[in-house]
Amino acid sequence: MSGGSLLKVLGLTINYYTLEGVVKAVRNASLCVNRGESICIVGESGSGKSTLGLAISLSLPRNAVAEGSIIYEGVDLLKLNPLERQKYRGEISMVFQDPATTFSPLFTIGEHLIDILRHRFRVSRDEAVVRARELLRKVQLPDQDRVLRAYPHELSGGMLQRAAIAAALATDPKVLVADEPTTMLDVTTQSQILELIKVLKRELDLTLLFITHNLGIASEVCNRTAVMYAGVIVEEGSTDEVLLNPLHPYTAKLVKAVPSLTKRRERLSHIPGMLPDLRNPPAGCPFAERCEFTTHYFDYSPVKHVEAGPGRRVACILYSGVKA
Amino acid sequence: MPISRGYVAKRLMLSALVILGVLAIAFIMTRIIPARPEFLWAGPHATEEQLKMAREKLRLDRPIYIQLCYYLIDFFRGDWGISWRTRLPxxxxxxxxxxxxxxxxxxxxxxxxxxxxxxxxxxxxxxxxxxxxxxxxxxxxxxxxxxxxxxxxxxxxxxxxxxxxxxxxxxxxxxxxxxxxxxxxxxxxxxxxxxxxxxxxxxxxxxxxxxxxxxxxxxxxxxxxxxxxxxxxxxxxxxxxxxxxxxxxxxxxxxxxxxxxxxxxxxxxxxxxxxxxxxxxxxxxxxxxxxxxxxxxxxxxxxxxxxxxxxxxxxxxxxxxxxxxxxxxxxxxxxxxxxx
CATH class of the missing domain: 1.10.3720.10 (MetI-like)
Structure with missing residues (x-):
């Protein structure tokens, strides 16, 4: 299963240039993904987790500028020219949040799959149809021929997400980035899709980068978890440790905010305050404004990541004294 | 192509209704304009007698709805009337x-x-x-x-x-x-x-x-x-x-x-x-x-x-x-x- 790092994100900063100003979506993010592992990126909306996923799968929008490096099998993906980038597209594939808009509404699922296969493997149309059918079988869609002929609006959300997973796997990827693939689905379908992703990960020996805001899903799917807040990775470690023994105050609050089915509480706990404006993020800890440990004489200089155990990192001033 | 069989037939029938409506409106509008087309038909030097004949021939002496009925009957027989200007169908x-x-x-x-x-x-x-x-x-x-x-x-x-x-x-x-x-x-x-x-x-x-x-x-x-x-x-x-x-x-x-x-x-x-x-x-x-x-x-x-x-x-x-x-x-x- 494991074997060295496959993907290394080093000091990645991503800025969106918009009419309202420069949005600093990801700031100085570093992440190491080992071959065959599944890692979760957890954070609330606007924390930059999707942007990080898009950057890794080489599909940042045109108005985004990325600095730093994303090293995949020794190659810095950010330094590729468009032609080389096309070669790496599909190596790192992606499943998206909303299955209803993942496919073009005017073309059949088959047409999408065939085009992906034709360009990736230079196979004939007929060969592509055979492979497409095989892919749909792999994602456990019944009646593959009907699905191939179906237009996106003719399939349910769950079926569409399965088809989208088939499309993502059509490129025979080594890394699969799944950007909240279950958020738009209802609960029973969610668990089926999660199960499918887990099975496929094992069968195809995929390296999985799972983006979610749902800590429950994180604990179910991934062995490692990185928590993002306001464009910064604030904590990273094995999923169990991060969830059971959170070091960063933000993670701790996040874990407490998860509603429990068994324990009945008076009030759901929440985190007071709002995300900082990413056009002008605070220089120091982005969570300082909402953090209960913030004091009047708080140090607003940038926070450094602190190693807090094997494979465990945290960016919080509380721990800077532990091991500087 | 998800077009049901009856759709085209339904549309054609609706179109026929629309065209009929347009025809009626056009007919009535042309008739209520205060103009004297019989002068055109009978020519510049027509006598009172000739003008009367022209009115009868063009059915201008009948009520509008009668005129419209005559027109519709002729219309469906493929006779859209004679142009008063060119004197051709x-x-x-x-x-x-x-x-x-x-x-x-x-x-x-x-x-x-x-x-x-x-x-x-x-x-x-x-x-x-x-x-x-x-x-x-x-x-x-x-x-x-x-x-x-x-x-x-x-x-x-x-x-x-x-x-x-x-x-x-x-x-x-x-x-x-x-x-x-x-x-x-x-x-x-x-x-x-x-x-x-x-x-x-x-x-x-x-x-x-x-x-x-x-x-x-x-x-x-x-x-x-x-x-x-x-x-x-x-x-x-x-x-x-x-x-x-x-x-x-x-x-x-x-x-x-x-x-x-x-x-x-x-x-x-x-x-x-x-x-x-x-x-x-x-x-x-x-x-x-x-x-x-x-x-x-x-x-x-x-x-x-x-x-x-x-x-x-x-x-x-x-x-x-x-x-x-x-x-x-x-x-x-x-x-x-x-x-x-």
């Missing part, structure tokens, strides 16, 4: 004039879609750039300038001052006489090609160019502006990004997936602009002495030629309904989500 006049208009309108629409849509797409692909700004400006200008004004300006500039293009008429009479050109279908472009008559073909083409271009300016600008904004919208859709991630090359994403999404609504709106263009055609025909429906209708209006006016109105209504049906079918064919 209106239907014959219309069928002679129709090809001239159709040639003009079809040329204009071909120009509008062949130039307009690529222009809009090109503009969208250069979104925000200088070329995009220029195209945007020109098309706003094109969509908002009155047709007759452009027609007069271009006719004067290109036809009269510069003398590059002929300023009017469908074909040079002298050339027709010399080469022995005979209209068959009434579409001179097709006729001259069938007969292998290259000089006439070139002359017809040259004369068609200016009025067709003038007429195409509005639908061209419209289709360019629409395909531009739709393409920009489509390029921001999620499926563009997912196809990109899955390794489909940029040009295929653009020219296969994005394009079809962008132009399906453009084609629908082009169909709707057909009505406006026909009205434009009437003015362009009057300016370019083009012997089509518009010219005929203009002359008919100026001489209180009611049967001819009603005939033109009904014919336009028929065409308008037909085009809209075709547009809806094409739209359904392009977009599987449309259910008819």
């Amino acid at each position: 209106v239907l014959n006049d219309l069928l002679t004039a129709l090809p001239a208009t159709l040639e003009l309108v079809i040329a204009a629409f071909l120009l509008a879609s062949i130039v307009g849509i690529p222009l809009g797409i090109y503009s969208a692909l250069n979104y925000g750039g200088l070329r995009d700004q220029v195209i945007k400006f020109v098309t706003v200008l094109g969509a908002s300038t009155p047709v007759f004004w452009i027609a007069l300006v271009l006719q004067t500039a290109l036809g009269v001052w510069a003398g590059i293009l002929p300023a009017g008429k469908r074909v040079d009479d002298y050339l027709v006489y010399v080469t022995g050109f005979k209209p068959i279908t009434g579409f001179y472009i097709i006729d001259s090609l069938i007969q292998g008559n290259i000089p006439v073909f070139l002359d017809v083409l040259k004369r068609l160019l200016l009025p067709a271009f003038v007429l195409s300016i509005y639908p061209l600008s419209l289709s360019a502006r629409m395909s531009r904004s739709l393409m920009i919208e489509v390029l921001n859709e999620n499926f563009i990004r997912s196809l990109e991630v899955w390794g489909v090359p940029q040009r295929e994403i653009l020219f296969k997936y994005a394009l079809r999404n962008a132009i399906a609504p453009v084609i629908a709106s082009l169909g709707l602009s057909f009505g406006y263009t026909l009205v434009g055609a009437f003015m362009v025909e009057l300016i370019f002495v083009w012997p089509g429906l518009g010219y005929y209708a203009g002359m008919a209006l100026l001489s209180y030629d009611y049967p001819a006016v009603i005939g033109v109105v009904v014919l336009v209504a028929i065409f308008y309904s037909a085009i809209n049906l075709v547009v809806d079918l094409v739209h359904a064919w392009l977009d599987p989500r449309v259910r008819l």
Whole structure:
């Protein structure tokens, strides 16, 4: 299963240039993904987790500028020219949040799959149809021929997400980035899709980068978890440790905010305050404004990541004294 | 193609109702205008007796609804009345004039879609750039300038001052006489090609160019502006990004997936602009002495030629309904989500 790092994100900063100003979506993010592992990126909306996923799968929008490096099998993906980038597209594939808009509404699922296969493997149309059918079988869609002929609006959300997973796997990827693939689905379908992703990960020996805001899903799917807040990775470690023994105050609050089915509480706990404006993020800890440990004489200089155990990192001033 | 079997039949029946309504309105409107058409029919030196006979012959002495009934009965027998101006059956006049208009309108629409849509797409692909700004400006200008004004300006500039293009008429009479050109279908472009008559073909083409271009300016600008904004919208859709991630090359994403999404609504709106263009055609025909429906209708209006006016109105209504049906079918064919 494991074997060295496959993907290394080093000091990645991503800025969106918009009419309202420069949005600093990801700031100085570093992440190491080992071959065959599944890692979760957890954070609330606007924390930059999707942007990080898009950057890794080489599909940042045109108005985004990325600095730093994303090293995949020794190659810095950010330094590729468009032609080389096309070669790496599909190596790192992606499943998206909303299955209803993942496919073009005017073309059949088959047409999408065939085009992906034709360009990736230079196979004939007929060969592509055979492979497409095989892919749909792999994602456990019944009646593959009907699905191939179906237009996106003719399939349910769950079926569409399965088809989208088939499309993502059509490129025979080594890394699969799944950007909240279950958020738009209802609960029973969610668990089926999660199960499918887990099975496929094992069968195809995929390296999985799972983006979610749902800590429950994180604990179910991934062995490692990185928590993002306001464009910064604030904590990273094995999923169990991060969830059971959170070091960063933000993670701790996040874990407490998860509603429990068994324990009945008076009030759901929440985190007071709002995300900082990413056009002008605070220089120091982005969570300082909402953090209960913030004091009047708080140090607003940038926070450094602190190693807090094997494979465990945290960016919080509380721990800077532990091991500087 | 999700078009149910009964749909076309239902649409045709609805169209028939619409046309009937248009016919009735046109008939009543022409009759309630305070004019004395019997003077036209009987001639300038008619006696009181002759005028009375004319009124009886034209059934102007009967109530409007009786007149309408007579007209409808004749209409369905294929007798659309006698033109009070040309003294020929209106239907014959219309069928002679129709090809001239159709040639003009079809040329204009071909120009509008062949130039307009690529222009809009090109503009969208250069979104925000200088070329995009220029195209945007020109098309706003094109969509908002009155047709007759452009027609007069271009006719004067290109036809009269510069003398590059002929300023009017469908074909040079002298050339027709010399080469022995005979209209068959009434579409001179097709006729001259069938007969292998290259000089006439070139002359017809040259004369068609200016009025067709003038007429195409509005639908061209419209289709360019629409395909531009739709393409920009489509390029921001999620499926563009997912196809990109899955390794489909940029040009295929653009020219296969994005394009079809962008132009399906453009084609629908082009169909709707057909009505406006026909009205434009009437003015362009009057300016370019083009012997089509518009010219005929203009002359008919100026001489209180009611049967001819009603005939033109009904014919336009028929065409308008037909085009809209075709547009809806094409739209359904392009977009599987449309259910008819």
